[in-house]
Amino acid sequence: MHVGLCLSDLHPLLYGDGSTSRTAAAVHFGGHYRLIDFTLSNMDNSGIHNVAMVLGSQYQSLINHIGAGRAWDLARSSGGITFFPPYPAGERPFHDIRDEPLQRALVYVERARSNHVLVTDCSSAYNLDFRLPLQQHEASGADVTALYVRQQPLDIDRPHTVAYQLGEEGAITGISANPTIGEEQNISMGAFIVRKDALLRLLANEGSCDVIRFSCSVLAGALKALKVRSWLYEGYYARVSSLETFFHYNMDMLDPRKREPLFNSGGRRINTGVRNSLPTKYGSEAKVRNSIVSNGCLIEGTVENCVIFRDVQVKPGAVVRNSILQRNTLVGSGAELNWIVTDHDVIISAERNLLGHRNHPVYIGIGKVV
Amino acid sequence: MITPFSQKECVAMLLAGGRGTRLEDLTAHVAKPAVAFGGRYRLVDFTLSNCVLSGIDTIGVLTQYLPLFLHDYIGKGQPWNLDLMSGGVFLLPPYEGSSNSDWYSGSANAVYQNRHFIESYNPTYVLVLAGDHIYKMDYSAMLNYHKEVKADCTIAVIEVPLEEASRYGIMRVNTSDRITRFDEKPAKPKSNLASMGIYIFNWQVLKEHLNQDNTEDSSAHDFGRNIIPAILAAKHRMFAYRFQGYWRDVGTLESLWEGNMDILEDPSLGRPDWPIMTRGRNRPPHHIVGEVTNSLVASGCSIRGKVENSVLASGATVEEGAVVRNSILMADSLVQQGATVEYSILDERSVVNAGTTIGTPRVAGTPPTVVPGIWVS
Numbered sequence: 094m095h096v097g098l099c100l101s102d103l104h105p106l107l108y109g110d111g112s113t114s115r116t117a118a119a120v121h122f123g124g125h126y127r128l129i130d131f132t133l134s135n136m137d138n139s140g141i142h143n144v145a146m147v148l149g150s151q152y153q154s155l156i157n158h159i160g161a162g163r164a165w166d167l168a169r170s171s172g173g174i175t176f177f178p179p180y181p182a183g184e185r186p187f188h189d190i191r192d193e194p195l196q197r198a199l200v201y202v203e204r205a206r207s208n209h210v211l212v213t214d215c216s217s218a219y220n221l222d223f224r225l226p227l228q229q230h231e232a233s234g235a236d237v238t239a240l241y242v243r244q245q246p247l248d249i250d251r252p253h254t255v256a257y258q259l260g261e262e263g264a265i266t267g268i269s270a271n272p273t274i275g276e277e278q279n280i281s282m283g284a285f286i287v288r289k290d291a292l293l294r295l296l297a298n299e300g301s302c303d304v305i306r307f308s309c310s311v312l313a314g315a316l317k318a319l320k321v322r323s324w325l326y327e328g329y330y331a332r333v334s335s336l337e338t339f340f341h342y343n344m345d346m347l348d349p350r351k352r353e354p355l356f357n358s359g360g361r362r363i364n365t366g367v368r369n370s371l372p373t374k375y376g377s378e379a380k381v382r383n384s385i386v387s388n389g390c391l392i393e394g395t396v397e398n399c400v401i402f403r404d405v406q407v408k409p410g411a412v413v414r415n416s417i418l419q420r421n422t423l424v425g426s427g428a429e430l431n432w433i434v435t436d437h438d439v440i441i442s443a444e445r446n447l448l449g450h451r452n453h454p455v456y457i458g459i460g461k462v463v
Numbered sequence: 464m465i466t467p468f469s470q471k472e473c474v475a476m477l478l479a480g481g482r483g484t485r486l487e488d489l490t491a492h493v494a495k496p497a498v499a500f501g502g503r504y505r506l507v508d509f510t511l512s513n514c515v516l517s518g519i520d521t522i523g524v525l526t527q528y529l530p531l532f533l534h535d536y537i538g539k540g541q542p543w544n545l546d547l548m549s550g551g552v553f554l555l556p557p558y559e560g561s562s563n564s565d566w567y568s569g570s571a572n573a574v575y576q577n578r579h580f581i582e583s584y585n586p587t588y589v590l591v592l593a594g595d596h597i598y599k600m601d602y603s604a605m606l607n608y609h610k611e612v613k614a615d616c617t618i619a620v621i622e623v624p625l626e627e628a629s630r631y632g633i634m635r636v637n638t639s640d641r642i643t644r645f646d647e648k649p650a651k652p653k654s655n656l657a658s659m660g661i662y663i664f665n666w667q668v669l670k671e672h673l674n675q676d677n678t679e680d681s682s683a684h685d686f687g688r689n690i691i692p693a694i695l696a697a698k699h700r701m702f703a704y705r706f707q708g709y710w711r712d713v714g715t716l717e718s719l720w721e722g723n724m725d726i727l728e729d730p731s732l733g734r735p736d737w738p739i740m741t742r743g744r745n746r747p748p749h750h751i752v753g754e755v756t757n758s759l760v761a762s763g764c765s766i767r768g769k770v771e772n773s774v775l776a777s778g779a780t781v782e783e784g785a786v787v788r789n790s791i792l793m794a795d796s797l798v799q800q801g802a803t804v805e806y807s808i809l810d811e812r813s814v815v816n817a818g819t820t821i822g823t824p825r826v827a828g829t830p831p832t833v834v835p836g837i838w839v840s
Binding site: 123124125126163164346347349352356362363364365367368369371372373374375376377378379380381382383384385386387388400401402 | 501502503541542726727738739740741742743744745746747748749750751752754755756757758759760761762765774775776
């Protein structure tokens with residue numbers, strides 16, 4: 094298996110008041126990563142170097158980030174990463190073209206010399222060598238092997254959660270969305286290993302297709318006709334589908350027991366485009382407790398239990414707690430933040446006092462000045 | 464480099480073959496230009512970035528001493544945008560020739576042995592650089608000056624305190640900055656205009672003198688000691704180009720430490736107006752549980768102890784109860800629980816054992832303690 098099909102972003106995430114939406118793949122994670130980094134690094138680490146990436150909307154920042162794919166060894170003279178953006182076809186108006194990219198990507202997949210295809214979205218952070226589930230997939234002779242984790246669905250994540258009901262030998266007997274909260278279930282990772290011919294048949298009549306549709310509609314309708322098996326992943330798994338899950342899982346990264354195996358598991362590292370920022374500078378009055386901080390920051394105030402992305406400045410006397418500050422946020426002197434999420438290029442002026450809550454972090458949108 | 468070659472107005476030759484013996488253990492496994500600096504750079508980043516930002520995209524890197532890591536680091540030059548179809552960065556170690564084969568016997572000999580590389584780009588000018596200085600400089604401004612004064616050779620100079628002048632190549636100039644005398648490391652300097660080891664030559668003039676120098680058995684085949692005096696003696700037009708700004712030769716352990724502390728005081732070297740580019744490593748953000756003040760910390764570090772006035776490169780770890788002061792921790796170095804590190808340089812992948820004390824408070828004029836790194840098992 095050396096082919097991956099990424100269904101990147103057919104459900105943009107809504108943040109805060111809903112005015113900001115972002116392709117899930119381009120969502121920031123863990124200080125200087127984006128969710129797509131996990132997908133592409135896992136593929137690179139599994140020897141998958143032919144990647145078809147189906148694009149839906151708002152894919153500019155995603156393409157900028159991936160570039161030629163060099164950070165994941167995907168800049169290749171043959172293979173590598175190929176984007177499938179929507180474009181107008183023939184006489185049809187632009188708004189009516191969303192089925193085009195998937196069908197074009199399937200032509201790419203069909204031509205690849207590989208019997209199996211990894212189908213995945215780019216909404217999750219985990220560290221896995223796909224050759225492990227592939228071994229089981231091949232040995233079992235399954236048409237589809239769906240990857241899952243044992244988790245209690247988070248209340249905040251239910252609308253984007255898919256659960257599997259399992260029968261003998263890990264056969265999937267049922268697929269349901271919005272599973273009940275409060276008990277451990279078999280939660281879909283949004284990743285599948287599929288026999289190529291089966292995949293081409295399954296998607297032959299599909300227009301736009303994200304993994305939720307792939308699970309709940311396409312695959313659910315084929316459970317009897319196809320041999321659909323499951324494979325349990327036991328490592329750290331984070332699925333980001335909302336502001337609340339963004340906050341929850343980014344804060345997970347303060348725990349070394351979760352962070353360290355996620356970023357380096359058996360030598361498998363998660364890669365991203367490296368920037369030229371200086372290391373972060375801590376001033377002589379800096380007080381930092383239990384925080385992760387990316388490069389290029391200038392920290393002169395107090396930071397506790399925070400995830401700080403690149404090029405953030407925290408001025409003297411500012412106090413930031415339990416917050417996530419994304420790239421190029423500036424916190425003026427004397428400002429106090431608690432349970433806040435800033436998007437990139439936000440300015441919090443001096444002496445401002447912003448307070449959210451553990452269950453409801455307050456989101457400040459791109460480029461906003463408070 | 465695929466023939467036919469494109470012409471380049473100016474080709475840079477970067478001298479990167481020396482051992483840098485004054486850096487002691489830090490160059491036991493890598494050439495000096497590959498020594499780490501400022502938490503995420505290596506010395507050669509500064510010269511390569513300056514070239515690229517000055518519009519010079521054809522660079523020969525002359526390597527000899529322990530080139531493996533340096534070659535691997537520079538590679539095809541992608542981090543500096545030097546992986547080009549026309550020009551780019553070329554690693555030039557000594558080679559076996561059809562008639563004669565030899566190690567580089569001096570800086571001038573290294574360029575002489577690669578004269579065919581230079582010729583292949585048919586340049587008007589050749590810029591000769593050292594690969595181990597910390598500075599930001601627009602070589603195109605120097606080249607414009609070189610053309611304006613119709614020089615055959617231009618040397619970048621900086622004013623140094625007279626008492627330090629005997630460490631440098633020292634020039635005397637007339638009122639229009641034409642060089643009248645050049646003394647390499649004079650015992651009794653008569654001027655404080657020091658050579659920065661940055662030369663622009665008209666290629667035809669340099670070529671002629673390299674050829675001449677090659678025939679002289681008594682020559683050390685060195686730019687400062689042989690080529691510059693010979694060009695001056697031949698009455699060619701040689702000018703000083705005065706550089707204003709930060710420049711530091713980090714060729715000793717103490718100056719390397721001081722250079723790192725300069726970056727800590729003024730991190731302007733990383734600002735976007737003249738970005739120093741580097742082959743970065745992918746590591747997660749650093750995690751701080753302990754205390755950090757007045758320090759630079761790169762990605763991948765884990766700090767549970769106390770860090771003051773220090774520079775930590777990617778992946779450095781300071782365990783619980785450990786104290787690090789006034790020190791430089793290179794990549795993946797480890798200070799175990801309860802250890803104390805004072806005025807020291809921890810080389811890459813070095814380990815300070817739990818509970819031990821390394822280094823003593825700084826006394827100016829004495830070098831920092833070096834903890835050797837682990838390069839190959």
